[in-house]
Amino acid sequence: MLFALGALAAAAAAYLAVGARGDLGFILMFRGSKLLALITVAVAVAVSTVVFQTLSNNRILTPSIMGFDALYLLIQTALVFFLTGLGFAYLDPFSKFALDTGMMLGASFLLFGTLLRNSRDLSRMILTGIIFGVLFRSLTGLLNRMIDPSEFSVVQSASFARFNSVNADLTWLAAGITLLVTGWLIYRHRTLDVIALGRETAINLGVNHDREARHLLALVALLVSVSTALVGPVVFFGLLAAALTNQVAGTWRHIVLLPLSGLIAATILVGAQTLFERVLRLQTSVSVVIEALGGLAFLYLILRKASR
Template sequence: MFARALPDRSVLLALGALAAAAVLYLGIGARGDLGFILMFRGSKLLALITVAVAVAVSTVVFQTISNNRILTPSIMGFDALYLLIQTVLVFTLTGVGFAYLDPYSKFALETGLMLAASLLLFGTLLRNSRDLSRMILTGIIFGTLFRSMTSLLNRMIDPSEFSVIQSASFARFNSVNADLTWLAAGITLLVSGWLIRRHRTLDVIALGRETAINLGVNHDREARHLLTLVALLVSVSTALVGPVVFFGLLAAALTYQVAGTWRHVVLLPLSGLIAATILVGAQTLFERVLGFQASVSVVIEALGGLAFLYLILRKASR
């Protein structure tokens, strides 16, 4: 059962699909100085892939810890929490001071707060994760609470400071935060690599808390570590493009369908590749072929939302 599954056929196929999407993204409509275009588009491509991998891997890991395939970090309000932290920082440090911070310290500050807050809020919640409907409800309440607090602060804030926040609170795949791309890509690569190395432990955690403890895995400690990494990945993707609610769910649901296995050695890389293919492919189609600018996130979210409804309804009908 634990035989070396890599390279799995589905992983290789997904890698091929991503390569094709990336070539199209870089190549279509490239006129003029090829070197410049490739560099410009290349860094955007890197950002897209980073976001996709961060969202997909964090979703799969979160679903493994919480032992369900419907909840995702963003449905539980992780992104909303990150935005709230961002707003609180602008509010307390005032727009000018915050704007003058260099992007790295800003990111470090936001992410540090995010890790602490998510461990505090979701760590205790996950311990009673048996009751799925309660988890969904709690997530929706958390998300709404964070969003309302964010918009309350937005109203109290100075208009010029508001513009600093506003640009951060929508998903925007075509204007990524370029400063952070390399840092984000590095973090995502390291975290995903570490998670893939621990694929066997993740397999055991997926069996549920009690079975995992029986098999000698310190479930509470592992869950805490994994939750920290999930929060880190969510911070990375939210800092780059803003909140995406249903994309992770879409990618994870497709991954489970395609992979047909419970082995994380396949699930983790495959989810990242599938998500990246969707995102790069959609971006190519909308930006290069159809010439739209802002509709990618809308379409992906709509598809993900449909997937969420489908999963909920299928669960209800069983």
């Protein structure tokens, strides 16, 4: 844990200091808000993935499988389609953040309330989420074909996580929500430990598994919605962070897993952003590379599980 904290501190210091020229106060303030956004997204994605894997008892699943990223892309495409690219660009950031977060939360609560009458329906809920993800992507493709070709680039820019153009005020709002939710999940770490033993065991130990599963899924949906609304969709990043956490943690206790996953994810994201933006001077989105690494981790986990 201390090593992970030290690694994050080193990555954050490098992000703030490398290539800093001119007014140091302005640079630190400007880079500090971006650093906070990177850490917020990393913690939200990693913690939500660990909790979702605990609930589903499956280490190759992530909350993105529920179709959050597909719904987000559908929302962005629909906004560009109905408001045009210019109207989309002039949307109030807080209104857009509230719309994105509210619609994703509303969709998740509708899915949970309809299908999750008890936690044994979790597999059915996941399959339904996959189907809805396919539906959202199909509708997005339809709108893309109907949209003005000159405005398609606006939709493309919203298809990837954007860490270089994050509103500072929204960052503080998202960071506050993430801090509160993560702190509450860490506080309930004993309940998560019991749930990880399985439904029947948890019930025998006095945990109301069905109620706790609904509450935890709601918090997972909130974390995913906030991080996605802030920077855009990140599909496999959480899987990469969770896989690394499970490899190095050496324990199944969530008092270790939750903070450690946040530290590892933040170190990866901040370190990669520092390398690409400050050292290599590349203009490509670092999310593309991280998603590729997460995809490879996903394939590795599937192949390893299939070989057993």
